[in-house]
Amino acid sequence: MSLLVIGSVAFDAIDTPFGSTGKIVGGAASYISLATSLLHNQVGLVAVVGEDFDFDFVKTLNQRGVNTDGLQVKEGQKSFFWHGKYHLDMNSRDTITTELNVLGDFDPIIPQSQSAPDFVMLGNLSPQVQLTTIERLAQKPKLVVMDTMNFWMDIALDELKTVIAKVDVLTINDEEARQLSGEYSLRKAARIIQKMGPQTLIIKKGEHGALLFGAEDQVFFCPALPLEEVFDPTGAGDTFAGGFIGYLASKGATDFESMKKAVVYGSAMASFCVEKFGTERLASVTLDELNARLAQFEQMMHIA
Amino acid sequence: MSLLVIGSVAFDAIDTPFGSTGKIVGGAASYISLATSLLHNQVGLVAVVGEDFDFDFVKTLNQRGVNTDGLQVKEGQKSFFWHGKYHLDMNSRDTITTELNVLGDFDPIIPQSQSAPDFVMLGNLSPQVQLTTIERLAQKPKLVVMDTMNFWMDIALDELKTVIAKVDVLTINDEEARQLSGEYSLRKAARIIQKMGPQTLIIKKGEHGALLFGAEDQVFFCPALPLEEVFDPTGAGDTFAGGFIGYLASKGATDFESMKKAVVYGSAMASFCVEKFGTERLASVTLDELNARLAQFEQMMHIA
Numbered sequence A, B: 001m002s003l004l005v006i007g008s009v010a011f012d013a014i015d016t017p018f019g020s021t022g023k024i025v026g027g028a029a030s031y032i033s034l035a036t037s038l039l040h041n042q043v044g045l046v047a048v049v050g051e052d053f054d055f056d057f058v059k060t061l062n063q064r065g066v067n068t069d070g071l072q073v074k075e076g077q078k079s080f081f082w083h084g085k086y087h088l089d090m091n092s093r094d095t096i097t098t099e100l101n102v103l104g105d106f107d108p109i110i111p112q113s114q115s116a117p118d119f120v121m122l123g124n125l126s127p128q129v130q131l132t133t134i135e136r137l138a139q140k141p142k143l144v145v146m147d148t149m150n151f152w153m154d155i156a157l158d159e160l161k162t163v164i165a166k167v168d169v170l171t172i173n174d175e176e177a178r179q180l181s182g183e184y185s186l187r188k189a190a191r192i193i194q195k196m197g198p199q200t201l202i203i204k205k206g207e208h209g210a211l212l213f214g215a216e217d218q219v220f221f222c223p224a225l226p227l228e229e230v231f232d233p234t235g236a237g238d239t240f241a242g243g244f245i246g247y248l249a250s251k252g253a254t255d256f257e258s259m260k261k262a263v264v265y266g267s268a269m270a271s272f273c274v275e276k277f278g279t280e281r282l283a284s285v286t287l288d289e290l291n292a293r294l295a296q297f298e299q300m301m302h303i304a
Helices: A029-038 A056-061 A102-104 A127-135 A150-155 A157-164 A174-181 A188-195 A236-251 A256-273 A278-283 A286-302 B028-039 B055-063 B101-104 B129-134 B150-155 B157-164 B174-181 B185-195 B236-251 B257-273 B279-283 B288-303
Strands: A004-005 A010-018 A019-026 A043-050 A065-076 A081-086 A094-097 A119-122 A142-145 A169-172 A200-204 A210-214 A219-222 B003-006 B012-016 B019-026 B044-052 B069-073 B079-087 B093-099 B121-124 B145-148 B169-173 B200-204 B210-213 B219-222
Touching: A004 A029, A004 A127, A004 A236, A010 A094, A019 A029, A019 B121, A029 A043, A029 A236, A029 A256, A043 A102, A043 A188, A056 A065, A056 B069, A094 A174, A119 A127, A119 A236, A127 A157, A142 A236, A142 B055, A150 A157, A150 A174, A150 B169, A169 A174, A169 A236, A174 A188, A174 A200, A174 B003, A188 A200, A188 A210, A200 A256, A219 A256, A236 A256, A256 A278, A256 A286, A278 B003, A286 B219, B003 B028, B003 B129, B003 B236, B012 B093, B028 B044, B028 B055, B028 B236, B028 B257, B028 B279, B044 B101, B055 B069, B121 B129, B121 B236, B129 B157, B150 B157, B169 B174, B169 B236, B174 B200, B185 B200, B185 B210, B200 B236, B200 B257, B210 B257, B219 B257, B219 B288, B236 B257, B257 B279, B257 B288
Parallel strands: A004 A043, A004 A119, A010 A081, A043 A065, A119 A142, A142 A169, A169 A200, B003 B044, B003 B121, B012 B079, B044 B069, B121 B145, B145 B169, B169 B200
Antiparallel strands: A010 A019, A081 A094, A200 A210, A210 A219, B012 B019, B079 B093, B200 B210, B210 B219
16 A cells, blocks of 8 residues: 655754754654655655765665655755754754754655545645645545644644644644643543544644544553653654554555554554664664564553 | 551641632551552451540541541640642642641550551551561561651651662652652662662552562553543542551562552542542442443443
């Protein structure tokens, strides 16, 4: 089943209590593409970078089977850049710099050969670009998964709701679910957000795991693996989404039971992401390592 | 299998955003006794109250089969009293009043007929009283479970560590695990605390569930049920511990697989506790209701 990924491919600079990175590759779609391509071999990427980008990373994606025909390179322009600093607890962060650059007027052009994907992952981006992407698809996909963040709730709530109404699965974190719904209880929040459109809602709670809400009050919970050390949480949510849709696309499945497994795949994938700075660990992780970690999740969740 | 419960039986006054209770029955051992007695019929209680106590509550315990021969009533004295106020998010609270009263010089006298229990639950109390209880047992129990809190880490750390070294299972919350171990990572914290004595550690994370750490790096995670409303979190941790040990005592089991199930029982029981003020919901909950909720946990945790 073909899977189309859209989102930012960019530069990040990350400061944590463990050190600082300088400029490294980041962006939602970078993490998503790495995660999906470990599980699935029909992944296409739509994104935009400037001529300053690190094109070795594009080679890495190609080597993993990601089709980058939809990656636009803007000559004379610079890639999106984000500089953030994590607090001591690694659970919160401040943005030091955001330079939109090429992302400011990103026009998501989908290559003809990829215009009818079975699965679509709308990584975190302006709701306008996410909407345009949906409108440009040649036919309705089997499943559209959307990730977003509080930033868009603050500045573009109406556009955001327009996109949310058109997707099958929305992934947001607990604070964002509370903001979007106006309800503190995540159970109530989920019901309200599901009424906005998506039949399925995933609430990501970072180190506290993820909740999957389906139709008819179905709920599934997947814990996060308790780790010795969280080195850099950047991209963990994107990686989670990539593991989630990558698993579903590889199975061609959209039923709730498969989504439960997909959430575990997403969580396992995210547990690697945080072990090193940026995309480094995700770029090196193997299927054997993933399977070993899935076995740890199985042990952690299973009652005989 | 006989189960001995020791802890506070007391009065609480609870202020939440939903309202205030005035003086109602509270105390760790009240919650623990209610929870255990739904699952098990050989429960004995060792505690102390003043003559001002609400003895209808003692009748309730007796009707549920709890042996209260070990409940001391101090004439001319008042019961322990705690007055607390929850913040808007219901996750944190301030203590407004603490009156030790009869708890100030509590001498835990264990009735002769209950001095050789198979299972022992040391509810939150001064480490000195917990230690005296262990020393007065006629023989080593199959399993000793201990609950405690940051208050004792602040004022009686050495005594606390002496007790911790003597128990099989310790239950504390995530912040307390970090305080006790000096480690932020719960995985590292668990390893350090297990080296202090208890083979098994349960880290309670409130609305984020509970982690069970066993020997040889075994980990199990049980989510909390996402609730429409948390009305009053008071006693949820005690209720969890009561459900945990009540299940094990009813099965006569102490193996890790049984402890996994016991954690789910504790979580299910705690999900009732928070639905009404104080012990009200717990006093009315039936086995049928518990089983229905256990089925919800099964659905929430299970992958086909």
